Amino acid sequence: MRRTSRCAARSSTPAQVFDPLSEELKKPYLTLFETASQLGYSDAQILKMQEYLKQAQDYCVGRFEGVSSEYDRRVSEDQKALKESGITAEERHALHCRIQDSRALKGQADVIAQNAIPVAYDNRQAKLELIQKWPIELKQIRASIADGTFQSRRWADVEDIGFREIEKDQKDDIKVDQEAIKDLKVSGLMPKEVEDEAVVGYVKRLAQKLAAISDLQVPLQITVLNSKEINAFAFPGGFVFLERGHLEAVDDESQLAGVISHEMSHVVARHGHKLMTKATIASIIYQVAQIAAVVLTGGVAGIGTYYAIQYGFWGLGLTLNLTLLGVSRDFEQQADQLGVQYAWKAGYDTSGFIRFFDKMATKEGYVNGVSWFRSHPPFYQRMVDSEREIMYLPKQATGILSTTEFAAMKQALSKVSVKADEESKKRPSLVAPEQSCPAPSKLLYEADKPIETICSTPQITFVKEPGK
Secondary structure (H helix, E strand, C coil), X not given: CHHHHHHHHHHXXXXXXXXXXXXXXXXXXXXXXXXXXXXXXCHHHHHHHHHHHHHHHHHHHHHHHHHHHHHHHHHHHHHHHHCCCCCCHHHHHXXXXXXXXXXXXXXXXXXXXXXXXXXXXXXXXHHHHHHHHHHHHHHHHHHHHHHCHHHHCCCCCHHHCCCCCCCCCHHHHHHHHHHHHHHHHHCCCCCCECCCHHHHHHHHHHHHHHHHCCCCCCCCEEEEECCCCCCEEEECCCEEEEEHHHHHHCCCHHXXXXXXXXXXXXXXXXXXXXXXXXXXXXXXXXXXXXXXXHHHCCCCCCHHHHHHHHHCCCCHHHHCCHHHHCCCHHHHHHHHHHHHHHHHHCCECCCHHHHHHHHHHHCCCCCCCHHHHHHCCCXXXXXXXXXXXXXXXXXXXXXXXXXXXXXXXXXXXXXXXXXXXXXHHHCCCCCCCCCCCCCCXXXXXXXXXXXXXXXHCCCEECCCCCCC
């Protein structure tokens, strides 16, 4: 049924429209900002493509839900076989290995179905909306610049950055969140910190440079976590966390500056405080502990299990309830605006944050970046508001794109990453208690391939089953 609806959606969109429009959706947001006014697709054609994308997403999710169910069935069958009388030690070991492998494949199918596929199609819908609406938005932006009305927007007083007050009483958040972060560290529910001074020192110097020209009224305390996950998040009170995978993913200093400025803006606007209470802070710890317990007992914890399999820890950004971190559409848009302003004030290329978003959406693959998109949801209005703010800001001379210090950090980081990867291989897997099993199978999903390629036939790298 899903396959039929997917094909029907495409057949109702003529190839001369569908094919070029599909190609446009693969292009970066920044490219579409430049070309959307010349594309000329009708509202009816856009609507057809929206319908197709929705049906294609349902189909794609259904394929991997089916894969997940199949491996669930295999686990149940092998668990029943364990209860049969007279099985030999060798047969028992083979069953244990198969159960481990099926659980691993189920976890991977779940993360693709529940997170990677929706993120991929959210990005395509956002780009489609940009193609449809940006030409009108662009005319309105140019008109507001011409008549000066852009000066009446929220936080338009960019000449007073550092002397204005976005949200008062920022310092009131420090003590409560110091205690929450301490509890997370003591309980072992947060990845270890990167200790390499060349990496950490650089990140802290960059963060302090940005904090010094911002509206932040509390000390900025930035921590680099030694995890492969691509994410960054902020706690109230000036606490910002970057994960090693995030540093690996950025291409230049302006992208990193854009991300840090964005996270710092959540602190400036006290977004976390507006949604957090002492009770919800405690529930962060409880929530992560729950997932950790499931992983440690060899059960299936969905996306948490996937990251335990991949990286040897449960992804913090994936397990936290996003409302506890102040993640909402309004708050993300506010942090985008302030983040662009702070990057501009520090002299950076203001497109850094959008270009990083583009990279995550277009080049990096949706599984590796799923934690980033979960805590930084993609949608059209965010991209448009960021581009609008960039156009409203006073024109700067060529913004800083990158520095020699950034290059030195990346060189030092590569050594940290190699060491971390080697150590992760030596650690016993939290979800693979049975030793001497073949390497786990993996669902193949190449980062540089369109999402549709994994939906026609989800490819699996099979290993020879023990005893066969």
